[in-house]
Amino acid sequence: MLDVRRMQVLRAVVTSGSVTAAAAHLGYTPSAVSQQVAALERQAGIPLLERVGRGVRPTAAGRLLADHAAVISRDLAEAETALADLRAGRTGRLAVRYFATAGAALVAPALAGLRREHPGVRIDLRMTDPEDPLKEVEQGRADLALVIAPRTRPREDVELIHLLDDAYDAVLPAGHRLASRETIALVELAEEQWVGSEPPGPCLEPVLEACAAAGFSPDFVVQSEDYPTAQGFVAAGLGIGLMPRMGLGPGPGAETAAGTGAVATAVAGGRHPGVVVRPVRDPRPVRSVYAAVRKVSLGRPPVRALLEALRQGAAPIQAGPIQA
Incomplete structure (x- = not known):
């Protein structure tokens, strides 16, 4: 196999026209340069230089290897530049996985900010596998995934970073007997018919565990696995439900401090006008949202920037007031 460093020495000799000039350029002794060229000739199995007066000129083989050495130099320079850009976050690919309500509430505004800060980074954005949301991160096919607190610990090469605790609130028909309450004890919903809004898994478990702690099991008479449809069922009087704040969205009139008429948080679905949302207590169901990285x-840098944007986006969701 040809030695790349010896090829660069040969290129310096060919470019300068003499061993002495190449040695001065490279910071070597003329003897060291001659030894490197001789070793390369042994590897090539063919003469690379011929003497002309007090200088040298390349043979056809020498010219060929010198030309290839120039290409290698350019490729290495381009590789170093590309690596520097990747290291600084100016280029590259970032694979992100998310679940539906987190996509609208957290991921969309965070990625918008990331694109402004790192416009050269390509984003690969897809939904997580609900059966195994950590799989792609653990297999190295995703850099970051938003997940509900997993029951099993991830692999050692994956870190879980807590973003927020997303509380579940009671969703009632507008004319419900408890609609005027500021807060509702969970046990007060024990005799109600319920609209399910969660599939089996980590989003339903906080609801079932909280109800069990309050001494009852919810009577699900209608099932929907998305929050807008579930709110429509509640508004029609088919039952009540518990739904997380990220899935409900801001209530009527919600605004940011920065501008009138702006929605406080971008969320999936939004609030149905025919329902009333109230906090519950004793106990308060919560699902914990993490970034698995x-x-x-x-x-x-792009991963760090995305995490910071996710943290900033999570703060108002967790701390935001309830709007009826």
């Missing part, structure tokens, strides 16, 4: 990705 490959530890090797934590050193990348």
